[in-house]
Amino acid sequence: MNIKDNYPESGEWDLIITPGKKWFDLQLRQLWRYRDLLMLFVRRDIVAFYKQTIFGPLWYFIQPIATTIVFVFVFGNLAGLSTDGLPQPLFYLAGITAWNYFADCLKKTSTVFRDNQAIFGKVYFPRIISPFSIVISNLLRFGIQMLLLVALIIYYLIQGIDFGPGWTILLLPVFVLFMALQGLGLGMIITALTTKYRDLSYLVEFGVQLMMYATTVIYPLSSLGGKMYWVVALNPMTFVIEGIKVSTLGEGILTLQTMMYATSITFVIFTIGIIIYNRVEKNFVDTI
Amino acid sequence: MPTAIKVESLSKAYQIGQFSTGTISRDIERWWALARGKEDPFLKIGEKNDRSSKGESDIVWSLKDINFKVEQGDILGIIGKNGAGKSTLLKVLSQVTTPTTGTIKMKGRISSLLEVGTGFHPELTGRENIFLNGAILGMTKAEVARKFDEIVDFSGVERYIDTPVKRYSSGMYVRLAFAVAAHLESEILVVDEVLAVGDAEFQKKCIGKMGNISKGEGRTILFVSHILNMVKSLCQKTMILEDGEIQSIGATDDMIQYYLSSKKNAIKEWDSGVVGDFIAELNFARITDSDGNSVEFIDINEDAFLEYTYTVKEGGYMFNPNVHVYDQNGNYIFVTSDDNVNSRFDKGIYQSKVKIPSHFLNTGIYTVGLALTSYPGTVIHFHEADALTIEVKEDIRKRENPYTGTIPGVIRPKLEWKTMKKKQI
Numbered sequence: 001m002n003i004k005d006n007y008p009e010s011g012e013w014d015l016i017i018t019p020g021k022k023w024f025d026l027q028l029r030q031l032w033r034y035r036d037l038l039m040l041f042v043r044r045d046i047v048a049f050y051k052q053t054i055f056g057p058l059w060y061f062i063q064p065i066a067t068t069i070v071f072v073f074v075f076g077n078l079a080g081l082s083t084d085g086l087p088q089p090l091f092y093l094a095g096i097t098a099w100n101y102f103a104d105c106l107k108k109t110s111t112v113f114r115d116n117q118a119i120f121g122k123v124y125f126p127r128i129i130s131p132f133s134i135v136i137s138n139l140l141r142f143g144i145q146m147l148l149l150v151a152l153i154i155y156y157l158i159q160g161i162d163f164g165p166g167w168t169i170l171l172l173p174v175f176v177l178f179m180a181l182q183g184l185g186l187g188m189i190i191t192a193l194t195t196k197y198r199d200l201s202y203l204v205e206f207g208v209q210l211m212m213y214a215t216t217v218i219y220p221l222s223s224l225g226g227k228m229y230w231v232v233a234l235n236p237m238t239f240v241i242e243g244i245k246v247s248t249l250g251e252g253i254l255t256l257q258t259m260m261y262a263t264s265i266t267f268v269i270f271t272i273g274i275i276i277y278n279r280v281e282k283n284f285v286d287t288i
Numbered sequence: 289m290p291t292a293i294k295v296e297s298l299s300k301a302y303q304i305g306q307f308s309t310g311t312i313s314r315d316i317e318r319w320w321a322l323a324r325g326k327e328d329p330f331l332k333i334g335e336k337n338d339r340s341s342k343g344e345s346d347i348v349w350s351l352k353d354i355n356f357k358v359e360q361g362d363i364l365g366i367i368g369k370n371g372a373g374k375s376t377l378l379k380v381l382s383q384v385t386t387p388t389t390g391t392i393k394m395k396g397r398i399s400s401l402l403e404v405g406t407g408f409h410p411e412l413t414g415r416e417n418i419f420l421n422g423a424i425l426g427m428t429k430a431e432v433a434r435k436f437d438e439i440v441d442f443s444g445v446e447r448y449i450d451t452p453v454k455r456y457s458s459g460m461y462v463r464l465a466f467a468v469a470a471h472l473e474s475e476i477l478v479v480d481e482v483l484a485v486g487d488a489e490f491q492k493k494c495i496g497k498m499g500n501i502s503k504g505e506g507r508t509i510l511f512v513s514h515i516l517n518m519v520k521s522l523c524q525k526t527m528i529l530e531d532g533e534i535q536s537i538g539a540t541d542d543m544i545q546y547y548l549s550s551k552k553n554a555i556k557e558w559d560s561g562v563v564g565d566f567i568a569e570l571n572f573a574r575i576t577d578s579d580g581n582s583v584e585f586i587d588i589n590e591d592a593f594l595e596y597t598y599t600v601k602e603g604g605y606m607f608n609p610n611v612h613v614y615d616q617n618g619n620y621i622f623v624t625s626d627d628n629v630n631s632r633f634d635k636g637i638y639q640s641k642v643k644i645p646s647h648f649l650n651t652g653i654y655t656v657g658l659a660l661t662s663y664p665g666t667v668i669h670f671h672e673a674d675a676l677t678i679e680v681k682e683d684i685r686k687r688e689n690p691y692t693g694t695i696p697g698v699i700r701p702k703l704e705w706k707t708m709k710k711k712q713i
Contacts, residue, residue: 286302
């Protein structure tokens with residue numbers, strides 16, 4: 001160790017703890033220092049999931065397939081909703097896969113403080129690592145479900161149905177990032193608020209369900225007109241889901257304006273999430 | 289030696305009571321006051337953290353104006369009663385929570401061991417948990433990998449390193465967890481009473497390791513413990529915390545002496561509603577001689593009585609008063625209860641007393657816990673773990689034995705002896 005004599009007088013401290021709070025602090029330096037922890041958390045979540053279930057990743061397929069079948073029956077056949085000219089299973093599966101990722105990120109993030117109460121109360125690490133690790137470990141599930149979608153796309157292409165993404169497929173990672181950031185942002189807002197107002201957590205499951213119906217998962221945006229169009233379009237997730245449909249299936253609404261709206265609303269939600277999370281993180285141990 | 293930690297006017301306030309109600313209005317009140325440029329109303333009120341009297345406000349200062357420095361390579365012991373602020377101080381130092389006022393400056397990385405095995409996942413193997421736990425405590429993957437063999441060696445669980453830790457015995461679990469913690473590379477270690485777990489042999493090993501860390505590698509350790517012997521063997525300097533304030537700081541031997549003598553209280557009164565539930569509450573406790581007069585200490589040659597008074601607010605229960613006695617290191621000496629009570633109590637003020645016979649406890653300082661339980665259902669109405677701290681003294685001139693030194697042991701019974709001549713040689 002290299003320690004200069006009398007260094008305290010020169011004011012060279014490595015760490016100064018004060019009551020002060022910063023409004024917006026991504027703690028990038030801290031995140032970098034704890035990057036190994038981030039990856040280990042991701043690994044822990046994945047490994048623990050595999051070890052606890054017999055079928056492992058098979059579960060990842062069952063849920064979207066079952067949901068797609070129900071949607072085809074209820075919304076496609078009974079209600080006769082438009083699917084933008086796409087085969088119904090394809091249209092619903094794309095929406096469900098994307099929505100699931102967003103919903104998982106949101107739901108898991110919204111209980112971060114509650115789930116990590118014990119560990120947060122005993123040891124310090126940048127708290128922001130926990131929600132980030134959730135978003136990353138959920139990517140695995142999203143990736144596996146995407147394989148299912150790809151298989152379905154290939155099936156319909158072989159059948160000779162004319163659809164398909166063009167260059168827009170390059171935008172897919174951007175939309176996935178938007179989903180992650182929105183799920184993260186909303187989840188962080190909710191988890192921060194539930195430390196004070198617990199009853200809010202009951203709303204999450206229900207709220208996510210409702211939000212799905214206000215997003216273009218089961219109907220295309222193009223089928224809406226007038227007021228309804230604007231209500232759905234203002235939903236922050238709508239243009240992200242539309243974007244994903246455009247980039248994977250080639251159908252949906254994607255313009256420069258919708259892209260700008262999606263980008264800015266994602267940024268706003270994420271920023272608010274970080275601010276509120278950071279505010280609460282400092283002292284949540286005292287209140288929960 | 290240079291300073292490793294400098295704490296300046298550190299305070300921490302807690303809000304007690306109901307958290308979920310009135311928080312919005314309190315927040316608004318606070319914002320409104322601050323917006324008008326007035327003082328924060330939250331900070332204005334406050335009082336000592338004294339559990340035996342009921343506070344006027346629902347804000348309690350768990351730490352109040354703490355100032356101290358620790359030199360690099362020192363092991364500082366921190367002792368104090370329950371609720372003196374020890375845990376809060378550790379939490380603030382280890383950044384688990386923020387201070388209300390004041391600053392802490394530190395040189396080097398800090399790791400805290402407020403608990404062993406934080407973040408251990410039962411489904412993961414020993415190996416995986418070493419890496420995970422190491423990372424949670426602030427090590428990088430490369431650092432853990434470098435120390436991996438040493439950690440496994442220290443823990444003594446080589447054979448099961450690839451077994452999920454849910455199959456470990458609790459002893460193995462603790463060994464592995466402590467082994468990770470003992471190999472942290474941070475310059476400052478904050479240790480809570482984690483050493484109290486594990487078997488005696490392993491405890492010794494851990495203490496040795498901690499001593500080596502500070503002497504050999506120049507690291508600084510803050511060590512909180514109830515176990516005074518452990519503090520004595522480990523720390524050169526000790527701090528006594530009382531009601532959130534530093535009462536004294538100095539050489540460990542002096543501090544322990546001071547602490548023990550200051551801790552004594554042979555008589556104590558509790559405000560209504562502080563210790564107890566809606567059925568019964570503790571009011572008053574004292575030590576008396578056989579004539580019923582309060583005494584400061586117990587004379588080993590005389591019988592003494594532990595007496596406590598409590599109010600039964602709701603009748604109809606079968607109560608069982610019980611008393612718990614610990615030695616100065618926190619070892620449980622005995623529990624005794626009044627098993628003659630067969631009838632249900634109705635409302636009223638009751639007194640229970642138990643005789644401590646002469647020549648029973650050895651000389652020394654003991655902590656007395658007072659409790660009231662009811663049956664059926666074993667409901668504990670109150671249990672004040674350190675209600676009284678008593679000293680048993682002896683007038684050596686009255687000793688029937690010519691030996692004048694200290695007689696070791698926790699108890700000093702007068703047993704029946706017979707010594708006789710068997711044969712002339």
